[in-house]
Amino acid sequence: MNPTEHDQLVHLATEACDMAYAPYSNFRVGAALLTRQGKVYQGVNVENRSFGLTICAERTAASSAISEGHKDFTAISIASRGGVTPCGACRQFLAEFCDDLTILLVDVDKKNSVRETTLNKLLPDRFTELG
């Protein structure tokens, strides 16, 4: 990921936050996912009155990319008020489509202090068949 892509991911994840559907938690999350081919897909959390059906912004973005045939991810930016790290389900979901992934964690109120980590740091010893 070059500096332009970094800034673009931070911007697009922050922009996506406004499109979140989060009437139950009021916690809006936006994601911007960079594919190996250099395309970026946005995603938002989509909640449901049957709470368990909620889908996180990361998985929305990944599903959108896969729907267009992009199955190799290199970076993701996740933006919210205060910042979040991806939930366990999203870590495993994203791991399906990359060996590792740069992860940018953005607090929309502090866009100049982005925290950078990786999927392998957040999901060490991921699920694989050992046999």
Ligand code: THU
């Ligand atoms: N959420 C995400 O979209 N991504 C995360 O990484 C953490 C949580 C959403 C799910 C739910 O709509 C809201 O944030 C509160 O948990």
